[in-house]
Amino acid sequence: xxxxxxxxxxxxxxxxxxxxxxxxxxxxxxxxxxxxxxxxxxxxxxxxxxxxxxxxxxxxxxxxx
Numbered sequence: 001x002x003x004x005x006x007x008x009x010x011x012x013x014x015x016x017x018x019x020x021x022x023x024x025x026x027x028x029x030x031x032x033x034x035x036x037x038x039x040x041x042x043x044x045x046x047x048x049x050x051x052x053x054x055x056x057x058x059x060x061x062x063x064x065x
Contacts, residue, residue, distance in 0.1 A: 002026050018044035036064070 002025035011032030021029050028043045035047030051060045
């Protein structure tokens with residue numbers, strides 16, 4: 001059984017990789033592209049909000065709200 005979420009190694013992905021992940025049962029895949037997830041996005045090419053070293057948890061929470 002596959003996991004639920006996949007993180008592309010080094011952010012490298014293509015359409016074939018996304019299709020294979022979906023076929024084997026993953027639900028989401030994260031890229032290294034910056035940004036927030038929106039409902040209309042492809043669930044296999046989702047961006048991330050990065051937390052920088054030294055950033056507080058409260059600061060990170062403000063970024064994702």
